[in-house]
Amino acid sequence: MITVNTADGVGLIELHRPERRNALDIATCRQLVEATEQVRADGARAVVVAGEGPAFCSGADFGEVYGDEFLEALYAALHAVADLPVPVVAAVTGPAIGAGLQLALACDLRVAAPEAVFALPTARLGLAVDPWTIERLVQIAGGGTARSLLLACATVDAATAHARGLADTLGDRDAALALAADIATMAPLTLAYNKRTANAFGRGGQTADDVVAGLQAEFAACWTASDIAEGRAARVEKRTPVFQGR
Incomplete structure (x- = not known):
């Protein structure tokens, strides 16, 4: 059970x-x-x-x-x-x-x-x-x-x-x-990208081009997400950020 x-x-x-x-x-x-x-x-x-x-x-x-x-x-x-x-x-x-x-x-x-x-x-x-x-x-x-x-x-x-x-x-x-x-308080999009990338590149051998392209897209998405603005605002305001995963 x-x-x-x-x-x-x-x-x-x-x-x-x-x-x-x-x-x-x-x-x-x-x-x-x-x-x-x-x-x-x-x-x-x-x-x-x-x-x-x-x-x-x-x-x-x-x-x-x-x-x-x-x-x-x-x-x-x-x-x-x-x-x-x-x-x-x-x-x-x-x-x-x-x-x-x-x-x-x-x-x-x-x-x-x-x-x-x-x-x-x-x-x-x-x-x-x-x-x-x-x-x-x-x-x-x-x-x-x-x-x-x-x-x-x-x-x-x-x-x-x-x-x-x-x-x-x-x-x-x-x-x-x-x-x-x-x-659980950290940025979900960043964590998901970090995990997938660590799993993909942690293996021996060459990572497939389509996998690399997908990871590059996730990387770019992290930098255009609303959460990056929240992280920046929280740092300026000296508070804990509240990430939404978007």
Whole structure:
């Protein structure tokens, strides 16, 4: 089960399978896709993904993992999170293992509590993650950490994850919500452009010309939006800007 709440521009998507340590099954993955659609409809400007209880997400539910239907549901869910046009923060307040680490990687930022641990033990299980996941892991945490997780099946604690860039900051769920609340006050068009550009150019190889052209158009739109005038006025008036996303 997944619950969704949006308040003051912050959407909270929470996994509720504490009896399974929030492991992902087909139904939960499909609900996660629906949850991303709901926070978009609710107008969330930032989103937090969290897990109920002592685990963020312990991985895939092994009762369903060995089938094409699960893989399709899992990757649909991961890409639904990654493709949200607003920043997404993972509140990693416990283990993020296997598919749980993939879910944390699908988010833009990760706040790790002291009890958080990260692992991707696919080689111990005869499983594998897709190239997108490995590419994103390398982009976020670097090649050394990626190889440690993938080839040695290492377990990375919160402090190490923070030192290596896998976690952006250390803190509990409240810290993740506070970060999202701050992000929700920022200029939506700029954030959406920044996120899409970071995702496009963070990959190896050449970015397609049509993608670059689209990003250039978004860049230009940021400079002609009403929000730029609001930002300028707020600075002159020494107040917090109120951005409208237009």
